[in-house]
Amino acid sequence: MLVSLDTATSLIQEGKTLHIAADDSLLAKLPAGKWIGGTTPYFIAESGGILTKDKLFINEIDFAEETRVAVYGKYNIFQIVEECYDNGLTMLILPFGSAVAAKYAKGAPDVEELLMHPTVGWVSGLDLNTGGEAKVYDGTTGKSYTDKAVIMYIKLPKNKTAMINIVNIFGDDKTDPTIAFPENALDVSQCRVNGQEVNFAEYIQKKHIDTQMPLVADYNGVYINTSIKAVENGRVGLYAPVFKGIEYRFATHVANYAEEFKNKIGAAGAGTPVFSCNCILNYLYGHLEGKKTPPYVGPVTFGEVAYQLLNQTLVYCEII
Amino acid sequence: MTPILQAKFEEILKGNLKYVSSNLALNMLISRLQRKAIADPRNMAAYIRELDEFVTRYAAVMGEEFDKIAAL
Numbered sequence: 405m406l407v408s409l410d411t412a413t414s415l416i417q418e419g420k421t422l423h424i425a426a427d428d429s430l431l432a433k434l435p436a437g438k439w440i441g442g443t444t445p446y447f448i449a450e451s452g453g454i455l456t457k458d459k460l461f462i463n464e465i466d467f468a469e470e471t472r473v474a475v476y477g478k479y480n481i482f483q484i485v486e487e488c489y490d491n492g493l494t495m496l497i498l499p500f501g502s503a504v505a506a507k508y509a510k511g512a513p514d515v516e517e518l519l520m521h522p523t524v525g526w527v528s529g530l531d532l533n534t535g536g537e538a539k540v541y542d543g544t545t546g547k548s549y550t551d552k553a554v555i556m557y558i559k560l561p562k563n564k565t566a567m568i569n570i571v572n573i574f575g576d577d578k579t580d581p582t583i584a585f586p587e588n589a590l591d592v593s594q595c596r597v598n599g600q601e602v603n604f605a606e607y608i609q610k611k612h613i614d615t616q617m618p619l620v621a622d623y624n625g626v627y628i629n630t631s632i633k634a635v636e637n638g639r640v641g642l643y644a645p646v647f648k649g650i651e652y653r654f655a656t657h658v659a660n661y662a663e664e665f666k667n668k669i670g671a672a673g674a675g676t677p678v679f680s681c682n683c684i685l686n687y688l689y690g691h692l693e694g695k696k697t698p699p700y701v702g703p704v705t706f707g708e709v710a711y712q713l714l715n716q717t718l719v720y721c722e723i724i
Numbered sequence: 725m726t727p728i729l730q731a732k733f734e735e736i737l738k739g740n741l742k743y744v745s746s747n748l749a750l751n752m753l754i755s756r757l758q759r760k761a762i763a764d765p766r767n768m769a770a771y772i773r774e775l776d777e778f779v780t781r782y783a784a785v786m787g788e789e790f791d792k793i794a795a796l
Binding site for chain 1: 744746755763784785
């Protein structure tokens, strides 16, 4: 829920364990305590999508037996699979544009143990109108970072399990051309379209592809998106990596973004998520400002983590 | 894992059977193991063990999914 700085401060001083998303100007004023945070001024609140620098979004972690907070850089980020609780939830926040975010994005799908440990999180961001720096906060020390990830390890009671899921409005048409890439990359030039090598940027331009539609890959019936950041100088920048060995297609056109979201959310049928986040591209392209997505409320993010980094996706976690 | 489930999972990894779980992590795991199975089919036993480890760990939340897989 969105709260004032005074309320967030009081909750921390009461000893509550919190996940907090807010503008940097607010996070910097919080006292030390049992919390982690990341920067974003965009939220989906109970009252709908909103850009605010006057409120903080908090999730109280009141379902934990115990918690630990850690900070990792690009060289040790995957220690999360060794240091997490055996029955737990790992919640992580990565700063947008950082080396640790890039390392996580490229490496996570190859970390064999990762899928054994529920891992959810997001990429912190900034106000796209005014700029700034994406940061994460380790609330136990009050320190902020632009180049490190902050992690909260959450231990769950023995009879509870964390279930992570996604709401994705995109799908593909299996008759559309397949696109394959020669390596794991966040920035690409060459690809194979139906087996024929082409320049990816030229292909997008020649086919007049709407780059608000992501690339989608079918992971056993679950569509995972990769969003297009920029097409320039013969190269295509991406918000999440494409992976060698994965077959992609451009998502089929979504006529009414907000309506499609409403339909998919209804179909997902989640009860009471303890955490959710939604992508800034969904917020912008879907004109979600002022629109509600119950029961999903949370930060609007510059990348979503459901085990691996995702794009243009709503991620949520339930404790069952 | 029962022999029936093991046989079904092997067919899923070979692409002969299709099963989409309600568990995101299981779908991601099946997808990864299917790619491995295509690249190196000789290690099928190891892929099955990895799936076994997953479904054993999450047996409590797999619930009726075991029955659905067995019925494929």
